[in-house]
Amino acid sequence: MTSDDLAYATIADITNHYRRRALSPVELTRALLDRIERLDPTLHAFVTVTAERALADAKRAEAALGHGQDASPLLGIPVAYKDIYATRGIRTTAGSALLADWVPEDDATCVTRLREAGSVMLGKLITHEFAFGIQFPGHRFQPAKNPWNLDHMPGGSSSGSAVALATGLVGGALGSDTGGSIRGPAAFCNIVGLKPTYGRVSRAGVITLSWTLDHTGPMARTVEDCALLLQGLAGHDPADPASSREPVADYAAPLRQGIRGLRVGVPRAYFLEGVDAEVEKAFEQALATLRELGAAVTDVEIPSIQTSWAFLAILMAEAFAYHERDVRAHPELYGDVLRERVLAGGLILGSEYVQAQRLRSRLHAEMLEVLGRVDVLATPTTPKPAPTFAAVWDPSFGFPKSNMPPFNMTGVPALAVPCGVSSEGLPLSLQIAGRPFDEATVLRVGHAYERATEWHRRRPRI
């Protein structure tokens, strides 16, 4: 196995190697720490590398394997966390000067769950400031670079998570998604990202952006790896008031059932408006592949989909509610643009917030009605490939329209899977959304598509 093959091994492959004693957790951890040391000065995926902790975790996993305790599919798997997940004794910055030296006393529930599953913690990954603001030149934390073209953004806000996966620095990572922050970076970096159903994965110990839109979830190099991570994360958590008691399904077992007979709905209005021609072409080819795999693909209509952008009013109002005290007291500790985005939330009237939530109710009801007639929805994840840093640093760039927030508004699960490459060599992505708590079907469709294509196997030249 070459060092690249080792770095890009899937979680499922690593587990097989461990069980055959062809690889040890300490060996893999050392190899990845060396790779991080070599590549991360260019990529800026990590805020903090926890080498001592990683080696201690790896030795513990190695001992467990030696005792035949290999039941957990995450035992000895090297992972890292977006730096808004609280980690006990390890600084958690949220990519922010305000929290640059904050060392939490407790782990986020997700961190606890992956630790208890035997994973190896490699470190903390850069996030856009408070998962909302882009790092402009001169920001305290440098932005992660897109490994497919270092002049382009890797997406946000879970940028470090996507970059670390795309470059073989980690085996799995966690992100958070308020309006696409798992799926967008996954799309721009050619990896897989899952925003689970609202309430499926705990947000306890994860810094809030917007209470009613925030989701936590896994990012990985394959759909199967996302399923394995989700299995370790999902389940009720009394520490998160929005956490659901819905039973946790088996996510890995149904993956190989295929998708013959499944109904795929394509909501063209909104989701295909303003998309680049090559994004549209890749999307249509993805639909053709789903048809070849036996799915019935039909167009569907979500009548009030054009009201989805009320999402932004909810996000901004809730973000201001969370940040008001700090941004009024210490505006200088907020980065340019984030400060104005947060303050703008204080200009939204109470009546406007309520109207936005009413529009959300209608959109939610309509989406559930459509998902009663089809099993999943398919759309392009993003209308365009990754923009350049120069473009997003232009103050007129704004907050671009996106295909991802409708699924934060409605709380249904949504997955981003690689589905092509642009003429500039940048990744393109397919978004698959499903019924509440039916991550199993969403993952099944993604896995079937992934097995029928080679896009997810592409690796950037670093």
Next chain:
Amino acid sequence: MTLDEVRARMKAAGIEIAENRLEMVRRLLSDALAPIHAVDSRAARTLEPAVMFDAIRSAEPRRDDDDE
């Protein structure tokens, strides 16, 4: 939304935003509020706000052990 409307809201909310960022804020608010200002409340009278959001619309009874 005009820049003057943004300034009026800033005054009412006691919020200061640098003059060179006002246009960005104006566009952000215009985008966010466009679908909201288009709502005809009387036509959608029965619509309740999803302030307590639940992905399956089936409020689960709170259990005594939730705070443990």
